[in-house]
Amino acid sequence: MIQDIENLYRNDAALEDRLSSQSTKQVFMNVFCDDLDEFLEYETQITGSYIRNQCLVIKKKQYSFIIPEGMTLLQLIQQNNRFTICQIEVIYKQLLEALYQIHKKYSLGRCFHVRNIYYHNNKIQLAVFGFYPNLQLIPPEYLERGEQNQRRDYSQSIDVWLVGCIIFQLFTGEILNRFQTIQEYCQFYNQIKSKRIENNWKNRIMQMLHPQEVQRCTFFQMHHEILNSNQKGIKQFYKTTFLSQNYIYLIKAREQIDDDYIEWAVPQEFTTEMVIPKMLNPFRDKYNYPNVVITQRNENVNPYPRITNSGYYSSPIQPSPPNNDQSQNSSNGSNNENLEERVQYPELNFLTNKCRDQNDFLQYKAIWIELHFESYKWYLIGSLKEYLERSIQEQQNEGIQSPLETLGIYCLLKMSIIMRQEFLNQWNTGILNFDKNIWQQFIKKSGQAKRFYNDVRMQLIGDQSVIDQNFMNCNNNFQHYSEYTVVYDQIKQSITETINEQTFNEFKLPYRIILRSILIRIGNSCQQCKDTNKKLELYLLQLKIIICMAIQQIFLPQNRDFIFRIVKQTVNITNFDNPYYLESIFFQQNEIRLMEQQIKIIEQDYFGSKR
Structure with a gap:
């Protein structure tokens, strides 16, 4: 088991x-x-x-x-189940869709195979994916001369290669095992031509499995072959965003290869049991083997050198319940106090950028509370942008143009980039009005602070790479702006291809003009709406928009407790110190009256004095 x-x-x-x-x-x-x-x-x-x-x-x-329902693809193959071309084509498209969901979250599929893909009711489910920490490691003495000094990085083509492996196995029923040498792999590759596979699929498989990564087909090409009106946005992603993402850097950050080991050019197929080399096994000192004496290892030798320098994700803030024997001990009163303090600060599962270490959070709690609100600002803008993107897709499917939403997406993305850029620029000198000495101690000693900074920086790079496409979308919709001529004339000077020189204060007005226009239109729709659930959705959307209009200052300590008093009353809290109360509780309640009251407070108490 x-x-x-x-x-x-x-x-x-x-x-x-x-x-x-x-x-x-x-x-x-x-x-x-x-x-x-x-x-x-x-x-x-x-x-x-x-x-x-x-x-x-x-x-x-x-x-x-x-574990997903159904059987694995491997089990189906072993039972001599023959997949039709139609079934394989459906699985292929579902694989591409699953990988798109993974890729757009800045990850790679990387370790999916026939053993961990489940099939049920003509639908697949990937059970495993991600930055797998145990790819094929081959000691240098087993490599060809000339390969020993290579430092290969797995690029995005690893996912293309794995898709090819799966499709090959579905067509042939042959289970692939790991390849020991490049010659062995090339021999396998050359034999594909003789397999009884439909010619179009055979050519496609050979493109996916080419021994040289640069010769493999791309995800853009793979999606381009699929005749589907919904593929337009996906193809654009693979043509621009996916290629511009620095996945090589992300992989290196998680995989520091030891000097004595090297990651080989041809990845192994993940269909055989993988054995961790003993010297790389990070768990060998943590197992309690009966009757086995485990020698003390040299503390200077890194047991798992390949991922120790990963600078991104650490453990979530989750209170661990005290042991029963400890709970009987009066000496751990302070531990119980810490536990209570953690429980009083709910986990921010929806935030990507946050503190994930309990001790670090408690040590710098005041700073982390404010950083979580900073992170929530960017999250909220991103959430609204994703809503507008879905709205555009739905309208396009009905043949309706959506220029206002297109401008809104550009403005939201641009504002998010500007805010994060200014945030990073102020990082070393101090932000959020904290004492400079306390802040300097925090950024020097907190490991979570460094991860937070790196997370924001890498996500900023990713968003900067797609702003040009959003600028082009705005220009391409120019002929559809006649209905919004007054609005567009007010902001067109701010719709620029480059944003490096713009500041928050310079972009604040056009940003608010667009969001206000969207807010008014949604408000009109809300007045005409008779469906209660739809009306609740529209009120929630209005609330998110007006919060985003005031995004830079509305969550400051001196503002949020006063402005969000309806939230505090609803959640029954005295101190609004966690975005969780707004995002996971207030936004989830179903009373339109409370939404409406909170909108009016922001409109009157914030914008009444700020505009």
Whole structure:
């Protein structure tokens, strides 16, 4: 059982051989390696139609997940089930859709294969993906001369290669195993021509599996072949955003390869049990093997050198319940106080940029509270931008142009970039009006602070790479602005291709003009709406828009407790010190009256004095 689960999920994570009483397919997992915990915590946030459900965080370093329904593709192949070309084409399209959901979250598929893709009711589910920490490691002495000094990085083509492996196995029923040498792989590749595979698919497979990464087809080409009106946005993503993302840097940040080991050019196929080299096994000192004496390792030798320098994701803030024997001990009163303090600050699961270390949070609590509100500003802008993108897609499907939403997306993205750029520029000198000495101590000693900064910086780079496309979208919609001529004339000087020289104060007015125009139109729709659920949705949207209009200052300590008093009354709190109360409680309640009251307060008490 242990072995099966490890192969299913991560063979580098130690899994308990313990099943839930409610379900025979719910597995509890303890992660003993900090770095794996970091990866897993981030990857649980990625979801999609063809991706496994999110893991449940039970407590720090302990997760549970539900094994998807159905059988794995491997099990179906082994039972001699023959897939039709139509079935394979559907699986292929579902694979591409699942990978798109992963790629747009700045991750890679990277470790999906026939053993961990489930098939049920003509639908697949990826159980595993992400920055897998145990790719093929080959000691230098086993490599060809000339390969030993190579430092290869896995690029985006690893996902193309893995898709090719899966489609090949579905067509042929042959299970691929790892390739020991490049000659062995080339021999396999040359034999594809002789396989009984439909010619178009055979050519496509050979393009995906080409031994040289630069010769493989791209995801843009793969999506371009699919005749689907919904592919336009996806193809644009792979033509611009995906290519401009610095995935190589992201991978390097998570994988520091030891001097004695090298990651080989040809990745192994993940269809065989993977064994961690003993010297790289990060868990060997943490298992309690009976009758086995484990020698003390040299503390200067890094047990898992490849990911120790990952600077991105750490464990979430989750209070661990005290042990029973400790709870009987009066000496741990301070521990109980810390636990209570953590419980009083709910977990921010929706935020990407946050503190994920309990001790760090408690040590610099005042600073982290404000940084979480800073992060929430960018999250809220991004949430509104995604809503407008969905709205545009729906209108395009009906043949309706949406120039106002197009301008809104540009302005939201541009404002988010400007705000984060100004935030990063002030990082070293001090922000949020904290004492300079306290701030300097924080950025020098807090590991979470460095991760927070790096997260924001990398996400900023990603958004800067797509602003040009948003600028082009605004220009392409120019002929449709006749209905909004007055609005467009007020802001057209601010719709620029470059944003490096603009500041928040310079862009604030056109940004608010566009959001105000969208707000008015939604308000009119709300007045005409008879459906209660739809009306609630429109009021919530209005509230988010007006908050985004005041985004820079509305969450400052001197403003938020007064402005969000309806939120405080609804949630029954005296201190609005966590975005959780707004995002996860107030936004989820279903009383239009409360939404309307909060909108009026912002309109009157904030904009009445600020405009």
